[in-house]
Amino acid sequence: MPEEYKHSSASFYDLNLGISHQVDDKNNIYLNAYMSHDGFRLNSDTTYSYGNKNANIKWKHNFNDKLFSVVMVGYDRYQYEVSSDANPVNGYDLNYNINQSNLKVDFTYYVNPKNTIDFGLSSIYYKLHSGDLEPYNNKSLIAPDVVPAEQALESALYFGDKYDLTPDLTVDVGVRYSIYNYLGPQTVYQYAPNLPKTSSNVLDSTTYGKNKVINTYSRPEIRASIRYNLNDNLSLKASYNTLTQYVHLLSNTTAISPTDVYKLSDPNIKPQNGDQVSLGIYKNAASNTIETSVEVYYKRIRDYLDYRSGATLLLNDHIEQDVLNTQGKAYGIEFLVKKTEGKLNGWMSYTYSRTFLRQDDPNAGELINNGNYYPANYDKPNDFNFTGNYRFTHRYSISLNVVYSTGRPITLPIAKYYYDGAERVFYGDRNAHRIPDYFRSDFSINIEGNHKVHQRTHNSWTLGIYNLTGRANAYSTYFTEQGGAINGYQLSIFAKPIPFINYNIRF
């Protein structure tokens, strides 16, 4: 085996299960379950894995021709794990997971052929384990460190109405009212007003018992859209909607294994909200087998979280001390061409989009980039995707997949210096530089099993090459200090063309 493969491995699997069952002509039950797991080991040093699990059961009940309801109970879990045994004494295993239990009741009422009303309620219970550090094995001297779990309940009522004013003009409006409760058990700090939330400004701390409501946010949300058909093949759509998000995402992108940290809104961290306007033009051609569209949008973002200078994101019991509220704006234009049928089919899209954030609150204790707008972590202006399939026969087809995007922004250490008796690192402006652009193309051949009608399973094989050009895309870039010198490294995971075989079973 070549040296570079020796200490590396990767495995991916996913499983999908779907069952639909008609109880009688008024009642249907659907069961869906999905599970996936991705894991890779980075050069015998750090193992990184993540997985998704979700399951839900839906019951659809038709009251009569005009009214039906869907009741859904579901559970979602996302978890990741980072472990390292590079140094036996420091070997660690870090676990992180976010769990959501959902209940949704939706009603749809066809008032008349022109008017459809939707209404319902939903409730989500969040349980977040924001970091659980354990020793890797009994040689490790790592002290276990567990960030207390967070819980919250988000409940909402909604009402929407879709109305065809004329055969060519449809309006769709809706309101949603959400109530969010941050729940115990938890210990929450109170900070002195109008001062930065730092450890030196903690006034007091309060401990709440299990399921005690610590604080509540409630927000009305609205949406409105209008669609107009200029002719059979050309339509316009304009929409406006507001957004509220109670779960925040923070990303550490300066480490060898980039990690995400989720945080629930709490008394010290407000929910993120914003609004968006968009306009789209849709044109179909060749008897609707070719779809083209152009969409533009502009979005305002309030109270988006970004990290403070020098923040520690992982295993931080009081992350409000290490984050800042930023205000943002995002805009973009997306071009899409899709061919849905024929021997040659596929789609191609190009998006130009930008997201900028700004931190200009003088009470926060620090300004990011002097209070000017800066690109968000996920700002990737150019994004191009191509997926094409060509079917030779019913059994054989080939696919080509091409992805290109601008490299994400990064804050670079640029130089070092001495100040106040110790060596320090000088960083450039927040997100002022970018990692190299991402480009990848994959090629595959799909071979379907035979098409006999009475077999129990349908099988198919996919043979292909991932990353045809072998481009070493940056999975992460990071800097480490060794013997006084600080050196930068770029880690690529699929740096060569990778042949693969995929076997699909359908029951």
Added chain:
Amino acid sequence: MKSRYLVLAGIIILLIANCTKPYTPTAITKAPNYLVVEGVINTGSNDSTLIKLSRTVPLSAGVGTTPELNATITIQSDNNQSYNLHELGNGMYVSDDLSLANTHKYRLSINTTDGKNYVSDYIAPVSTPSIDSIGFTIKSNGLQLYANTHDPNNNTHYYRWDYTETWQFHSKYFSYYVSNGTDMVPRTPSQYIYQCWGNGISNDIILGSSAKLTQDVIYQNPITFIESSSEKVESRYSILVKQYALSSAGYNYFEQLRQNTEELGGIFDPQPSQLTGNVHCTTDATIPAIGYVTAGTIQQKRVYINNSQLPNSWTTTYPYNCGEDTALYFNPKTKLNEVLLYLVPLPSNQLATEPYFGVPAGMNPIGFLYSDPICVDCSLRGTLIKPSFWTN
């Protein structure tokens, strides 16, 4: 009754080719050498201002700093007075003893030899309340030094401290004899190398704030921690603590600087920190300058701590492994004069401690005990001269 089932499974297992290669974006390879300015414009009466200039170095450099030499520094006031600093060497610049009025704003203007001019913002001086006391508490594994202060006018709120520490210490062995190049002779008291004074400076940023309190009081703000086994408290220890009042902007700068360490790259390491100082290049606004110049009076207090004030159970660990060997005038086995071979030649690789009289002890020395210089000569790690301020 109808039921439909769908199960989809996909598995991919692959070998992956990891590849780690150097990442050197042009922003780093250009190796900027930005000016770094440290110091306080001292508005105390009849007191001088000390400013330190250095340059950033490339990340890949082994050394941490390069001093900025031959610059000219001027303190400028908002009523057009200016005061020049003169160079002390090694990047240090000092003013004459001035009595700058606390009622004016001041800034630094710096001209570097590359033809660039840098200025700080105009800074309103803040007067620093006096240090009420420097004390210590005994912990199980050492002593925690702290500072107490308060501002009766409730007007300061933000404080920074730094310190110089000095301690009396002793080498492991007393050396009674010294080589004069041809023979071993008894040391005169002026040649003793047993008792020295070591010194150090703070290399942590020490901050305190009373902003959330109803009164401007700082109670037992940690200054430094000394391990119980440390040589610093072997006999007598002294610390000179300087206290600087800060504006809230200045406090925030130092708070961020404190988090700006060299730790980076690991998943548990801090995120990049960015510092917005108050020094700017006027010649080319695109060139960053590093540092936050503050202005105000400086308060200081010196205290002494004697070993007798500390728990009896504490024992000092000598920082080096030391042992003694014997050098004989005549080694009966090898027929060699080991004293002449090992101890007499200068400069000495080994230092004699005391004469050796043999076993059983004879009337005259038959050689010397000796040890490594680091175990015998305290001046390798400190100064033999008692500091001028030192009181016993």
